[in-house]
Amino acid sequence: MTTIRDVARVAGVSPATVSRVVNGLVGYSAETQRRVEEAVESLGYEPDSLARGLKTKQTAVIGVLAPLVSDALASEIMSGVESAARLRGYSVMLGRTGPNSTFAASYLRTLRTYRAAGVILISAAVTPDMRRALGSGIPLMSVAIRDGQRFPSLAIDDEVAAYDGTRYLIGLGHRRIGLLAGDPASVLVNTVRKRGYLRAMAEARLSPVLEDGNSLYDSAPPALARLLAQDAGLTAVFALSDEMGAAVVNELQRMGRRVPDDISVLGFDNTRTSQHVFPALSTIAQPLERMGELAVERLLATEDSVGPVPRILPHRLIERGSTTSLTT
Structure with missing residues (x-):
């Protein structure tokens, strides 16, 4: 060797x-x-990072844990994490934890043994069990989710973003707008985005129509069927992930409905998936790659600059072919 x-x-x-x-x-x-x-x-x-870690009490490794979340979203955040980590001489260890918190704790204990420099959670809140499994000496933060005031996090303002997306569709003349939401258990993301949609609809004195998916592609077709069962005359669907938005576009066209002439579709995230469907998906863009870069910067910064206060990043609307003005 x-x-x-x-x-x-x-x-x-x-x-x-x-x-x-x-x-x-x-x-x-x-x-x-x-x-x-x-x-x-x-x-x-x-x-030999582990041997070096035994001397310095830290290895040049950053852990990233991704639960049940869009592969496209996780991939773009990971791109930013790896770019920033590599620039600073760090390696990245990825763990796909799924919905099982036991898996997350197991990964965290491994990272603790390995003396990781820090851990990033993708679209998952830090829990007391996670903190205990990792120990107190390793920084831990969330990205693409606002984790209150307990731990550092990087995210957009999800409520304002969903509000802006709904207002965009209202501005196009749509009055019957359905919301295809994510996992109802996701209080810090899905519930907050629902609140933005409901606020915009209430301000416009419009009736909300909502159904839950789980942010992934396969959950969208049955959720769309339930949405249309509530209101067959919907002229727009706001899907709270690009994967669900792409599935809605494909499913509507399978049903013989034209997008956007019959129904406009708006997605959320601006992942690559938004451009891998025809027509390309209008969407609310999160700076996902930048989130990954900033997460690494904050983890490796001095302790004083990585406080628990969440950092809010800007979102923006990207208009593509899946939305249009309502002309009738």
């Missing part, structure tokens, strides 16, 4: 200099950095 001494010998420097270069520290020239990086590449050297 290649050691740090092998790299030092090939690069013509000391092992201490190799360590500084590998860990992104200062105290060497650009030429020295080039020689060390070339030696690392040619020898296939991989630093």
Whole structure:
């Protein structure tokens, strides 16, 4: 196995200099950095993060846990996490926990043993059980969900975003607007977005029509059927994820309904899924990749700058082919 001494010998420097270069520290020239990086590449050297962690009480690893959430959403957040982590010399360990909190606790205990530098939860709130499993010395934060005042989080204002999406459809002339919501158990996201929709409908003195899915593609067709059973004359559907929005577009067209001429469809998130359907999905955009980048920056920042106050990021409306003005 290649050691740090092998790299030092090939690069013509000391092992201490190799360590500084590998860990992104200062105290060497650009030429020295080039020689060390070339030696690392040619020898296939991989630093022993666990051994280093036993000395420094921290490894160059960031954990990311993703529960039952859109693969497209998680992928775009992960892209930002990996980009920012790699830039700082950190690796990323991903755990797909699903709805089972036992799996999450197991991953967190592993990350605790591995002395991770921090842990990011995608669209999941930090629970006391998670905090206990991870221990008190490792920073933990949520992205794409506002976790109150208990732990740091990065998210948009979901209520305002859903309100703005509903107001957009009302502005197009729609009065019979159905909401296809996410998991009803998701109080910090789904319930908050519902509140934004209901507020906009109430202000316009319109009757709300709601059904729950679970944010994933397969949940949308049966939820859409229930929505149309409540009001067959809907002229717009606001789906609170792009996966459900794409499924609604496909299902409506399977039923012989034209999108957007018969029914406009608005999604949420602006994942790649929004452009992998025809017509392309109008959507409320979250800065998902930027959330991942900022999460890494905050985890690795000084303790004073990573307080429990949530940081709210801007959302925006992206108009594509799935929505149009109501002309009749």
